[in-house]
Amino acid sequence: MKILAFDTTSPQGSLALLEDNELLGEIxxxxxxxxxxxxxxxxxxLLNLFSLAINEIEGYxxxxxxxxxxxxRVGLSSVKALALASxxxxxxxxxxxxxxxxxxxxxxxxxxxxxxxKKGEVFAAFFEGKNCEELRxxxxxxxxxxxxxxxxxxxxxxxxxIGSGTKVYYQKIMNILxxxxxxxxxxxxxAHEIGLLGWAVLKAGKGQDxxxxxxxxxxxxxxxxxxxSMKNQRKNL
Amino acid sequence: xxxxxxxxxxxxxxxxxxxxAVVSFDRQIRSNVVLSQDLIHAPFGGVVPELASRQHLKTxxxxxxxxxxxxxxxxxxxxxxxxxxxPGLIGSLLVGVCFAKALAYYYHRxxxxxxxxxxxxxxxxxxxxxxxxxSLALIVSGGHTSLFYLPERLKYRLLGRTRxxxxxxxxxxxxxxxxxxxPGGPIIERLAEGGFARAFAxxxxxxxxxxxxxxxxxxxxxxxxxxxxxxxxxxxxxLKDFLASxxxxxxxxxxxNLSQALSIYKAEAILLCGGVARNRRLRSCFLELGKEKGVKxxxxxxxxxxxxxxxxxxxxxEIIRLNKPIASPLDLDAYARFKPD
Numbered sequence: 179m180k181i182l183a184f185d186t187t188s189p190q191g192s193l194a195l196l197e198d199n200e201l202l203g204e205i206x207x208x209x210x211x212x213x214x215x216x217x218x219x220x221x222x223x224l225l226n227l228f229s230l231a232i233n234e235i236e237g238y239x240x241x242x243x244x245x246x247x248x249x250x251r252v253g254l255s256s257v258k259a260l261a262l263a264s265x266x267x268x269x270x271x272x273x274x275x276x277x278x279x280x281x282x283x284x285x286x287x288x289x290x291x292x293x294x295x296k297k298g299e300v301f302a303a304f305f306e307g308k309n310c311e312e313l314r315x316x317x318x319x320x321x322x323x324x325x326x327x328x329x330x331x332x333x334x335x336x337x338x339x340i341g342s343g344t345k346v347y348y349q350k351i352m353n354i355l356x357x358x359x360x361x362x363x364x365x366x367x368x369a370h371e372i373g374l375l376g377w378a379v380l381k382a383g384k385g386q387d388x389x390x391x392x393x394x395x396x397x398x399x400x401x402x403x404x405x406x407s408m409k410n411q412r413k414n415l
Numbered sequence: 416x417x418x419x420x421x422x423x424x425x426x427x428x429x430x431x432x433x434x435x436a437v438v439s440f441d442r443q444i445r446s447n448v449v450l451s452q453d454l455i456h457a458p459f460g461g462v463v464p465e466l467a468s469r470q471h472l473k474t475x476x477x478x479x480x481x482x483x484x485x486x487x488x489x490x491x492x493x494x495x496x497x498x499x500x501x502p503g504l505i506g507s508l509l510v511g512v513c514f515a516k517a518l519a520y521y522y523h524r525x526x527x528x529x530x531x532x533x534x535x536x537x538x539x540x541x542x543x544x545x546x547x548x549x550s551l552a553l554i555v556s557g558g559h560t561s562l563f564y565l566p567e568r569l570k571y572r573l574l575g576r577t578r579x580x581x582x583x584x585x586x587x588x589x590x591x592x593x594x595x596x597x598p599g600g601p602i603i604e605r606l607a608e609g610g611f612a613r614a615f616a617x618x619x620x621x622x623x624x625x626x627x628x629x630x631x632x633x634x635x636x637x638x639x640x641x642x643x644x645x646x647x648x649x650x651x652x653x654l655k656d657f658l659a660s661x662x663x664x665x666x667x668x669x670x671x672n673l674s675q676a677l678s679i680y681k682a683e684a685i686l687l688c689g690g691v692a693r694n695r696r697l698r699s700c701f702l703e704l705g706k707e708k709g710v711k712x713x714x715x716x717x718x719x720x721x722x723x724x725x726x727x728x729x730x731x732x733e734i735i736r737l738n739k740p741i742a743s744p745l746d747l748d749a750y751a752r753f754k755p756d
Contacts (some may be wrong), residue, residue, distance in 0.1 A: 217513070247468070259515070399469065
């Protein structure tokens with residue numbers, strides 16, 4: 179099965195073309211112009227190198243978030259249209275899971291993923307496992323205060339860490355985990371892992387129709403936050 | 416029913432309506448689906464960009480499917496795609512732009528990027544075929560207030576635009592301040608009906624530099640000050656008069672610039688479009704101005720005033736008919752403010 183995988187949820191954008199779980203080609207772009215500009219251009223470039231047309235893609239794997247809200251929507255709006263046109267299934271994959279898998283498949287387990295979510299928070303999760311079928315979410319995916327998340331991590335074990343948040347909150351990590359922290363040396367490009375995790379989903383016949391695919395924002399918009407805090411204040415009066 | 420073998424699928428997501436339309440190359444509208452987000456933004460008294468973008472992502476696919484279903488066409492029957500590129504809310508625009516790009520790319524069809532303001536002007540041409548040139552077009556909505564000079568078909572020269580709030584935005588903000596609801600324009604129009612428009616005096620803003628730019632923040636501030644000073648509330652006895660006076664001041668200010676432009680530029684016709692062009696006071700004063708100045712005055716049908724994809728598709732059809740250059744779908748991107756050269 180030819181799978182097109184892409185991730186536009188962070189400044190580290192990437193695309194990958196796979197034949198089942200075999201990587202054929204990959205494009206990685208750090209801090210490129212807006213993903214709406216590079217995504218289709220890169221898809222076209224990658225397909226051309228293999229003399230493939232877009233209608234020969236048999237399944238799509240896409241990073242559904244968390245990350246940049248706009249980036250998430252660029253990826254999902256594009257993949258929904260491609261799936262609507264082709265009738266091919268979509269495997270929406272969590273970017274946190276893909277980052278964890280990147281470490282697990284090469285360096286080791288368990289893995290704490292911390293993505294900088296700005297406003298003093300991280301999108302984070304803690305995973306254990308051996309391969310993509312057996313990736314267990316121990317601390318569930320979500321938006322956390324870094325300190326709160328780090329305190330959820332188990333004692334005594336060596337823990338691998340990956341994600342943009344590990345740079346921003348390096349000192350906090352060291353304070354809490356100390357020598358148990360092992361910072362991953364892998365890059366943050368995840369299209370290959372999105373493709374591999376997507377392949378597992380698609381192979382199992384669990385790919386989704388485009389109208390079922392949901393973004394993983396893990397945070398309400400600022401206006402909604404303000405609104406609910408206003409409502410709570412009123413309740414408290 | 417078969418009019419033309421060639422159809423355009425047009426998509427519009429520049430602000431808070433998700434819209435898709437199927438328009439034939441000879442400008443027949445086969446379908447025009449508009450899904451409004453008013454109820455989502457109402458609690459906030461204005462459009463919340465992140466909420467609008469999230470909603471577009473939810474609704475883009477069903478809206479496109481519904482437009483196709485109503486047109487009794489399939490995606491593979493579509494000869495060209497069109498999408499609003501800007502100006503507008505960038506997060507909202509991107510949902511439509513990415514969707515349309517991917518469809519055009521998949522089917523190897525042209526994708527025509529459409530300027531939102533030019534699409535609004537096109538809404539007037541939907542119901543009027545023989546508008547003479549040169550003409551002047553005034554676009555008034557919740558997000559835009561701009562005046563264009565049109566020397567010929569598909570040629571647009573910006574004469575003036577708002578330096579602060581859009582006219583519709585000023586109406587929304589005053590309605591929000593009084594707790595009247597959202598969107599403010601239609602609510603104010605309804606509540607102002609029968610009010611005495613000279614009951615409250617508003618100074619109409621004039622640009623010192625003879626520019627044809629607009630400004631509404633001064634009017635808005637004056638209105639908010641009056642509300643405080645006169646203790647006007649939603650249940651005030653003179654609410655009707657106050658709203659009529661404010662609405663009338665906005666109309667007067669809009670048409671003052673149009674009238675100025677008419678004395679500078681030779682024009683055969685004036686056009687009014689955009690969401691606020693539904694306002695009856697503005698419509699009737701606009702038609703009066705046309706009579707007074709001896710120029711023809713044209714308005715779109717009310718259903719094509721607010722954002723819709725039919726006007727996007729119609730403009731794309733005209734661009735195709737006149738053989739204007741069309742860039743590759745791969746190069747197209749959204750823009751928040753002005754079309755990049």
